[in-house]
Amino acid sequence: MRRRSTNVPKDAVHHPVFARFYARMSVTADLKAGVAAHREELLAGLSGRVIEIGAGNGLNFAHYPGAVSEVVAIEPERSLRRLAAPAALRAEVPVDVVPGTAEALPVKSEAFDAAVASLVLCTVRDLPRALAEMKRVLRPGGELRFFEHTLASGRALATTQRVVDRTVWPFLFGGCHTARDTVAAIEEAGFRMGTYRRFRIPEKGVQLPTTPCVIGVARRSAVVDRMAEAG
DSSP, X not given: OOOOOTTSOOOSBOOHHHHHHHHHHHHHHHHHSSHHHHHHHHHTTXXXXXXXXXXXXXXXXXXXXXTEEEEEEEOOBHHHHHHHHHHHHHSSXXXXXXXXXXXXXXXXXXXXXXXEEESXXXXXXXXXXXXXXXXXXXXXXXXXXXXXXXXXXXXXXXXXXXXXXXXXXXXXXXXXXXXXXXXXXXXXXXOEEEEEEEEESSSSSSOOTTOEEEEEEEXXXXXXOHHHHHO
């Protein structure tokens, strides 16, 4: 009897049940909650080489403008990569879906004109490290486009977010942490914040821990301090 090799690497992220749920839920949200319009806003005006972090089932791919020459779409979850593959084939720009994690991007430094983070920074295990990696792979002056869940401005909902983050929410929703202050984290990583706006999904009705969102752009400085990066 042939034994299975123990040297086969395992995926760093494996949430098959959540992946199936997310694939259905995200399509519904695009159609009924207006998320597709936010994806369009997020990607408008991009050009050149783009790296997308946590591409999921590839719902962003249809919204990349024609000026984008290539998208390298990083997705650590195997089931979602399989769903993203046909979406990549349908895209109007070249899209390559590859395995990898935000904390260790499998690409060269300063290789991209823009990085895209779309509903993923809430799930990464090490947010400062992930943002440092995005900064590393961007050329000087390159853009970080982000569309993310974020910490609520109201005390009651922010408290709820922190409570659910410490209990069942990450377990049920693929490692999602709703109470992360996205803008503050991006600034702390050394990006220069551009324009951004906060909004709610859904806009009306009961507020969920994931309701507060932020969309915007930040830039890697055009002047690179090599000594600071080495330290």
